[in-house]
Amino acid sequence: MSHYFLGISAYYHDSAAALLMDGEILAAAQEERFTRKKHDPSFPSNAAKYVLAEAGITRLDELQAVAFYDKPWLKFERLLETYHAFAPKGMRSFLSAIPVWVKEKLFMRNLLKVELGRIAPGTARLLFPEHHLSHAASAFYPSPFEEAAILTIDGVGEWATATIGHGKSNRIKILRQLDFPHSVGLLYSAFTFYCGFKVNSGEYKLMGLAPYGNAKSDQVRTYEHKIRDELVDIRPDGSMLLNMAYFNFATGLTMCHEAKWQELFGFPRREPASELTQPYMDLALAIQQVTEDIVLRLCKTARELTGADRLVLAGGVSLNCVSNGKILRSGAFKDIWIQPASGDAGGALGAAYAAWHIWKGEERRVNLGSDAMNGAYLGPEFSAADILRTARRHQAPFREYSGSDELCRDVAAMLATGCVIGWFQGRMEFGPRALGNRSILGDPRNPDMQKKLNLKIKFREGFRPFAPAVLEEDSSAYFELDRPSPYMLLVAPVQKSRSIPLPENYNQQGMWEKLYQLRSDIPAVTHVDYSARIQTVSKRENTNFWQLIRAFKEQTGYGLVVNTSFNVRGEPIVCTPEDAYRCFMRTEMDFLVMGNYLFAKPDQPAWKDDDDWQSRIEPD
Numbered sequence: 001m002s003h004y005f006l007g008i009s010a011y012y013h014d015s016a017a018a019l020l021m022d023g024e025i026l027a028a029a030q031e032e033r034f035t036r037k038k039h040d041p042s043f044p045s046n047a048a049k050y051v052l053a054e055a056g057i058t059r060l061d062e063l064q065a066v067a068f069y070d071k072p073w074l075k076f077e078r079l080l081e082t083y084h085a086f087a088p089k090g091m092r093s094f095l096s097a098i099p100v101w102v103k104e105k106l107f108m109r110n111l112l113k114v115e116l117g118r119i120a121p122g123t124a125r126l127l128f129p130e131h132h133l134s135h136a137a138s139a140f141y142p143s144p145f146e147e148a149a150i151l152t153i154d155g156v157g158e159w160a161t162a163t164i165g166h167g168k169s170n171r172i173k174i175l176r177q178l179d180f181p182h183s184v185g186l187l188y189s190a191f192t193f194y195c196g197f198k199v200n201s202g203e204y205k206l207m208g209l210a211p212y213g214n215a216k217s218d219q220v221r222t223y224e225h226k227i228r229d230e231l232v233d234i235r236p237d238g239s240m241l242l243n244m245a246y247f248n249f250a251t252g253l254t255m256c257h258e259a260k261w262q263e264l265f266g267f268p269r270r271e272p273a274s275e276l277t278q279p280y281m282d283l284a285l286a287i288q289q290v291t292e293d294i295v296l297r298l299c300k301t302a303r304e305l306t307g308a309d310r311l312v313l314a315g316g317v318s319l320n321c322v323s324n325g326k327i328l329r330s331g332a333f334k335d336i337w338i339q340p341a342s343g344d345a346g347g348a349l350g351a352a353y354a355a356w357h358i359w360k361g362e363e364r365r366v367n368l369g370s371d372a373m374n375g376a377y378l379g380p381e382f383s384a385a386d387i388l389r390t391a392r393r394h395q396a397p398f399r400e401y402s403g404s405d406e407l408c409r410d411v412a413a414m415l416a417t418g419c420v421i422g423w424f425q426g427r428m429e430f431g432p433r434a435l436g437n438r439s440i441l442g443d444p445r446n447p448d449m450q451k452k453l454n455l456k457i458k459f460r461e462g463f464r465p466f467a468p469a470v471l472e473e474d475s476s477a478y479f480e481l482d483r484p485s486p487y488m489l490l491v492a493p494v495q496k497s498r499s500i501p502l503p504e505n506y507n508q509q510g511m512w513e514k515l516y517q518l519r520s521d522i523p524a525v526t527h528v529d530y531s532a533r534i535q536t537v538s539k540r541e542n543t544n545f546w547q548l549i550r551a552f553k554e555q556t557g558y559g560l561v562v563n564t565s566f567n568v569r570g571e572p573i574v575c576t577p578e579d580a581y582r583c584f585m586r587t588e589m590d591f592l593v594m595g596n597y598l599f600a601k602p603d604q605p606a607w608k609d610d611d612d613w614q615s616r617i618e619p620d
């Protein structure tokens, strides 16, 4: 009889469910994809129903256990102690937080039982592995390494904000822990807030903004010194102390004391959605550099403490792919592996793994050379009948292809003429990135592609870069990267040989000029600092997507495409054919491919929205 473990993360942000069968991942998905609420924190009923259905499980008794990704009691203790330590400050937020805690979160066991009872009849044993152990388990157990140092860094779990651990066969030992309020993730989030982006989701934007900072300027150096002198004391081993006089997150409802920051840096917090000016770009670069310094020190300590020459990473900060690239190039480890769902969604997977290997003590089978994530293609898949039902509902004309060869050839030709394609195939990705199954694609050679995608398709800030999906075997022809990066979690320089001279009258003053400079022959995926966030695509992991890029190469000589997630700003990545068709019709995408069906925009009936989706687009 098979053993099933359901992992759940919920009630903070990015709720998710994951299911293990005898230690293998059967399915995993984030709740936001089903409810269409970005970063949905509610109990993942839809995601849990989906993963159970994948295994044909109809009763909770069929599960060995349900593992929740943190320990509510410890979190409550942290909350109480923090308010006590900072009292009488924070009384207002204390009074608003405590009733919710007592009513809902403290009695998590009961709450979870009620929610699970709504999904299926029967009862299941509940387990509560710690938050950072869940992250550590999500990083180590599915990795391709028998032994590894483990680094987890995020905002905060119960008490821990970062841990260093050692994983060997089926065991994980946590060796060091950094505790709240001293947190790399919260430090980075405070700058996200100060630069006018949304905390917990805008961190990516801050990272994308950093390369617009002027690295050689005195400003960046000055800001970095101010951060190190006033905001954070960084020790040689990577542990750090925040100067809490500047931060408000422990007791207040915002991240930092704005007046003090304004005095320190000399300019106010940026109003969300207002113009991005040079000081914010320079500040973004300064905090990126400080963060990288802390992370690299933690890596060095992890290496010394464990003696392991491989490193695995998880926790929200591991989604900072610029710092991941630096870890790789630092040479501290022979190889690194990063959990693609590194944020709290991945905690669901880690909690289930912790239950299987630690609580149940089951052996771990390592598949050397490849990880256990199935390319992160762990979500729902839809049949031809599902796609045809959507087409019928909207009376949408389409062309059916009999095989993928001809389809890929035609789609590649459309890409090469500047068309933007919605590409919907197979199982949905788990984690924040679309990896070729729920993607929007374009031609990386096209200098106007970045602007077109940002402004006409994604309705998002023009400065944000796009990522290349490149044939794994061709990757080193374009990028200075000597290994696969299947999850788009490594940033590396574009090969110097790709550079082309700037126009003579080129002026590098403004942001837009910087963005549209023609510095490489793949400008749509070359960021302003001549780097790229790379996804390598192998035939083994995604045959369909590989075949399409291969067809593009046959026609153009270039073995890569622009790959961005299939959604518009403020919306989760599409899940169903219905979501995909709606997104296609609401944007200036030229073609939509779902399975073997091609939908051309000019052939579609006029689109009338039945829902006020634009009101959901959050300001940056």
Ligand SMILES: [Fe+2]
Residues within 6 Å of the ligand: 131, 135, 154, 155, 156, 157, 315, 316, 343, 344
């Ligand atoms: Fe976390």
